[in-house]
Amino acid sequence: MHKIAYAKYKAEQKTRQRDQLFMSKNHHRNAEAERKSDLSDMRSRTRLFVSLALVLLTASITLAVWRTGIVRVFSGSGDGGVSIFGAGEVAPDIIVPQEAPRETREQKLERARNARGIYITQSTVRSKKMEELFTLIKDTELNAVVIDVKDGDGVFFDDKLKEWISRLKKEKIWLIARVMVFQDNKLAKDNPKVMLHNKQGGLWKNYRGWYWVDPASQEAWKYNLDVVKQAIDYGFDEVNFDYIRFPSDGALSNIVYPFWDGVASKSVVMTSFFKYMDEEVEQYNPDTMLSIDVFGYVFLTKDINIGQDLSMMLPYFDFVCPMVYPSHYYAGNFGFANPAEHPYEVIQKTFEKQKAFLDEQGAVLKVRPWLQAFDMGAAYDARMVDLEKKAAYDFGLSGWLLWNARNTYRKSILEPEETDNNTTAIINIQDNATSSLK
Numbered sequence: 166m167h168k169i170a171y172a173k174y175k176a177e178q179k180t181r182q183r184d185q186l187f188m189s190k191n192h193h194r195n196a197e198a199e200r201k202s203d204l205s206d207m208r209s210r211t212r213l214f215v216s217l218a219l220v221l222l223t224a225s226i227t228l229a230v231w232r233t234g235i236v237r238v239f240s241g242s243g244d245g246g247v248s249i250f251g252a253g254e255v256a257p258d259i260i261v262p263q264e265a266p267r268e269t270r271e272q273k274l275e276r277a278r279n280a281r282g283i284y285i286t287q288s289t290v291r292s293k294k295m296e297e298l299f300t301l302i303k304d305t306e307l308n309a310v311v312i313d314v315k316d317g318d319g320v321f322f323d324d325k326l327k328e329w330i331s332r333l334k335k336e337k338i339w340l341i342a343r344v345m346v347f348q349d350n351k352l353a354k355d356n357p358k359v360m361l362h363n364k365q366g367g368l369w370k371n372y373r374g375w376y377w378v379d380p381a382s383q384e385a386w387k388y389n390l391d392v393v394k395q396a397i398d399y400g401f402d403e404v405n406f407d408y409i410r411f412p413s414d415g416a417l418s419n420i421v422y423p424f425w426d427g428v429a430s431k432s433v434v435m436t437s438f439f440k441y442m443d444e445e446v447e448q449y450n451p452d453t454m455l456s457i458d459v460f461g462y463v464f465l466t467k468d469i470n471i472g473q474d475l476s477m478m479l480p481y482f483d484f485v486c487p488m489v490y491p492s493h494y495y496a497g498n499f500g501f502a503n504p505a506e507h508p509y510e511v512i513q514k515t516f517e518k519q520k521a522f523l524d525e526q527g528a529v530l531k532v533r534p535w536l537q538a539f540d541m542g543a544a545y546d547a548r549m550v551d552l553e554k555k556a557a558y559d560f561g562l563s564g565w566l567l568w569n570a571r572n573t574y575r576k577s578i579l580e581p582e583e584t585d586n587n588t589t590a591i592i593n594i595q596d597n598a599t600s601s602l603k
Contacts, residue, residue, distance in 0.1 A: 270452050277403055277454050277483065278530055280339045280564045282309030283538075287321040289572045290329055298572065302338060305579035309339035311405055311566055315392045316343075317375055319351040322395055330400045341403040341456070342396035346389055347378040348408040359385045361412070362421040371415030380411055380472065381425035381434050383441075390445050397446075403454035404446070405486065410435065410471040413460075435472035439481035456484035458535065461494065463487065464519045475519065479528050486566065488535040489515050491553075492542035505542025508549050512536075512556035520560075529561055538567040538574060550578040 283302075289295055290312060301307065310333060314321055333340060353360050353368055353376035361377045363369040370376045378385045393404050411431050412420070425434060439457075446453055463473045464487055478485065491511040494504035504511045512534070523529045536553040537545055550567075557565050567574060 268452075273402065273452060273454065274483065276308075276339050277456075278533070278562075278564050280309035280341070280533065280566070281306055282311050282339065282341065282566045283307060283572070283574055284311045284343070284566065284568050284570075285313070285572055286570075287313045287316070287326075290321075291325055294572060295329065298574070299332065301574060301576060301579070302333075303336060304582055305576065306582065307579060308337070309341060309564075309566070311341040311343050312401075314342045314344060314396045314399075314401075315389075316345045317348050317350045320392055320395075322399060327399065334400060339403070340401045341405050342393075342399075342401040343405045343407055344389060344392055344396070345407050346409040347380055347385070347411075348375050349378050350376050352376075352378060352385070352388065356384070356388075358423065359388075360423075362423060363416075364419045364421055369415070369420050371412055373414075377412045379422050379424045380431075380438060381422065383424075386438055386441055390442065393442070393446060394449055397450045397453050401453075403456060403483075405456045405458065406442075407458040409438075409457055410459075410473050413469075413471050431470065431472035432468070432474040432477055436474070436477045436481075439478055443481040454483040455481070456486050456533065457482045458486045458488060461487050461489040461515050464489075464515050476522070476526075479526060479531060483531065484533045485528075485531055486533050486535050487515065488568070489553075490535070490537040490541075490568070492537060503542055505537075508537070508545075509552040509556045512553055513559065516556070516560045532560070532562060533564045533566065534562070535566050535568050538569040538578060539571075545578075547575070547577045 283298070285295070285298065289298070298310075302310070312326070312329075314326075330340060349360075357368060359378055359382040361369040361379055368376050396404055411434075443455065446455060457478055459473050459475070459478075460469065460471075462469055463475055468474065475485065489512045491508045492505040494501075494511055496502055496504070498504050499507075499511060499514050501507050501511070516532070520529075523532065534557055536550065536557070538550060539545060543549065554565060567578075
């Protein structure tokens with residue numbers, strides 16, 4: 166009996182010992198789990214604290230850069246980490262460049278006034294010659310380019326143009342987009358209803374085979390405005406309008422105008438277009454400059470029957486660009502049998518014809534001429550081009566554009582890269598040109 170009772174007691178004791186051991190192990194497991202959980206929470210809190218500290222540090226540095234443009238930082242250690250400077254060591258000041266302040270319209274206007282540029286076609290933009298011209302621009306007084314974005318054969322916007330715009334902007338070159346407005350063979354194919362028609366049937370074209378848009382067509386206005394907006398979006402600083410007039414040659418009496426009623430004068434029609442373009446561009450991007458190309462004869466007479474009236478266009482353009490190519494003047498102009506041989510006098514007398522009016526309007530600095538850089542009527546070497554520049558400088562101008570349809574510009578006709586706003590170059594031109602006149 167006692168043996169049975171004792172055996173039962175021992176069995177119960179072993180059961181209690183197993184239960185205690187199991188509970189003890191579970192307690193240790195739970196305690197370890199709780200310790201690990203606490204450690205994980207502590208690590209999470211540490212990571213959060215470090216993250217917040219980094220955010221605050223970044224914000225402090227950003228604020229310091231924003232206020233001063235300068236921030237003192239620790240130099241990097243050899244292994245790419247951050248080292249703390251010892252006693253007596255001074256951390257270097259690292260200049261953190263800020264974003265350049267936005268150029269004001271007045272600053273842009275000054276750059277445009279001083280633009281000394283060359284004309285470049287789209288075919289040149291896509292050829293090896295563009296690299297040569299790029300070097301020429303960097304090595305000489307040139308600081309502007311006039312690039313076709315629309316000519317009589319169509320509109321040109323692509324990645325190649327974007328690439329060159331980016332490269333030219335890095336050199337701080339003034340970018341001018343040239344838009345051929347109303348002479349447009351491409352539009353004649355795409356939208357013939359806006360073109361001039363011929364009384365004898367079909368579309369009218371001039372002696373050189375070019376079709377012409379009715380300047381009163383508001384649909385054509387919008388078409389050209391869209392081109393202008395795209396040029397602005399591409400990064401051009403200025404838009405230059407060429408062939409912005411009624412036709413001047415061809416069988417003019419055979420023209421049928423589908424939109425112009427013939428009642429309003431040609432100058433009024435053109436002025437309406439000037440006003441439209443000015444207001445639309447002002448609304449789209451008020452910093453964009455607008456310029457207009459005109460015949461040199463526009464400075465010599467009030468009306469040459471193409472709608473270009475100097476007094477009526479001045480309010481709507483930042484610059485008027487007379488094409489004062491001496492080779493394009495008639496024999497006998499200013500008493501010269503061959504005006505091309507007298508570049509200084511031809512340009513100087515052309516400007517003088519409108520000097521009083523321009524002075525009265527305060528618009529002398531709105532003049533930025535196209536100068537001849539091609540051989541016609543005479544060889545236009547460095548001396549001849551210098552004479553053209555001198556005529557512009559003597560009239561109080563500081564900018565000009567060179568025209569060569571083939572984009573062949575000799576380095577000899579240009580001064581070296583500008584220094585001190587090109588004062589030295591201008592003096593040299595004036596000295597050389599003056600000696601040529603003696």
